[in-house]
Amino acid sequence: MNIALNMFPLQFKVGDFRLPQKGTDYAIFFLLGVGVVVLLLLVINYLKNSNKVEVLNKTAAGEHDERKFSVFTFHRIASNLGLDKEQTNMLEFVLKCDDVKDPAKSFESPALLDKHFKKAYKIIEQTSISQDEMTQRLSVLFATRNIIENKSDSLSTTSTREIPENTAAVMAVGETSYPILVISSRGDSLVVETPLDNTGEPLYLPNGSMVRLSFFPGSGKGFSVDSRVLGSTESFDGRHVLQLVHSGQIKKLSQRHFRRRQTVITTAFYFVSEEGGKGKKDVKMTVDKRRFTGNIMDISSGGCSIKTDVPVNSKQKLKIEFTREDDSIIMALGEVLRTSQSGTDTIMNIKFLKVPRKSLNTINAMVYEYTDN
Numbered sequence: 001m002n003i004a005l006n007m008f009p010l011q012f013k014v015g016d017f018r019l020p021q022k023g024t025d026y027a028i029f030f031l032l033g034v035g036v037v038v039l040l041l042l043v044i045n046y047l048k049n050s051n052k053v054e055v056l057n058k059t060a061a062g063e064h065d066e067r068k069f070s071v072f073t074f075h076r077i078a079s080n081l082g083l084d085k086e087q088t089n090m091l092e093f094v095l096k097c098d099d100v101k102d103p104a105k106s107f108e109s110p111a112l113l114d115k116h117f118k119k120a121y122k123i124i125e126q127t128s129i130s131q132d133e134m135t136q137r138l139s140v141l142f143a144t145r146n147i148i149e150n151k152s153d154s155l156s157t158t159s160t161r162e163i164p165e166n167t168a169a170v171m172a173v174g175e176t177s178y179p180i181l182v183i184s185s186r187g188d189s190l191v192v193e194t195p196l197d198n199t200g201e202p203l204y205l206p207n208g209s210m211v212r213l214s215f216f217p218g219s220g221k222g223f224s225v226d227s228r229v230l231g232s233t234e235s236f237d238g239r240h241v242l243q244l245v246h247s248g249q250i251k252k253l254s255q256r257h258f259r260r261r262q263t264v265i266t267t268a269f270y271f272v273s274e275e276g277g278k279g280k281k282d283v284k285m286t287v288d289k290r291r292f293t294g295n296i297m298d299i300s301s302g303g304c305s306i307k308t309d310v311p312v313n314s315k316q317k318l319k320i321e322f323t324r325e326d327d328s329i330i331m332a333l334g335e336v337l338r339t340s341q342s343g344t345d346t347i348m349n350i351k352f353l354k355v356p357r358k359s360l361n362t363i364n365a366m367v368y369e370y371t372d373n
Helices: 021-060 071-081 085-097 110-127 131-151 358-366
Strands: 169-175 178-186 187-194 212-217 223-234 240-245 261-275 284-287 292-300 304-308 317-323 329-344 346-354
Touching: 021 358, 071 085, 071 131, 085 110, 085 131, 110 131, 131 317, 131 358, 178 329, 261 358, 292 358, 304 329, 329 358
Parallel strands: none
Antiparallel strands: 169 178, 169 212, 178 187, 187 240, 212 223, 223 240, 261 284, 261 292, 261 317, 292 304, 304 346, 317 329, 329 346
């Protein structure tokens, strides 16, 4: 029996067969999303390969890949220094002003760090919209720099042979101290200026006399060493000098809080007297009208030393005033911590009690040598 199979085409209208509209929208968005992701992956892969080729090309040409500013390293350094938020922002500004890529490297070199701060100092001077704003910004700049200076431990002096020439020092003979200069640390002996007695004549010290030398070689760190006199002579420039025994027994003194700069600046000072009760608010300070003069021998934002022919006692408060080359007037209230004799002159070591912010900024700029004056 033949069975005939007749195939009939399926009859339907296109309009009768539809996916739900909602499902269609989902499918379209899904496909578009997949397409975008694939495209992004292709672009990223292309960029990565392009960067690799560029780096290889630079390496082949002897070039190094440019480093980016390390935010992590920067914040670690700022945290270790104990900077507050304002000082941290200032330090970041300083480093970025000089396009620093490796903060850690800069902190290994005080000279490099000062280069960054000096550039930032100039930019602040040029971009501040008012004198008050500039004073405030520079105040934060120098506060930040002083903190870094105090935390730095890069200086290490282990022998008198490492003392730089023309370093200011103090020689103690018994209970009396004399300001001197280290003339030379080369050779078999340490050559220093002979101290002057009360009459201005070279002090006679027999061979074998024990002395103590204290010095601050260009920073806030101080050192002392015990030595003895080998002999005395007259140097080629006519100065009387002492030859001292070299020593490797260097002792570190308590650290000064601020960098100090050797200088010679003519200054005026006035005696200040206090009147009133025990409370600070009740004390009235009166400035004597008599004007005395002397020379500032060294200065920091914390104090200075003044050489004068005026006899002054310890604990005496002074108003100090001097003029810079740009005619700016620097004023400070100070207190004499101690005195020493240099011939007929008196050397006063003074601690600043009060300094206007503008004057303090000028002193800091002098000390760190950020200005041309």
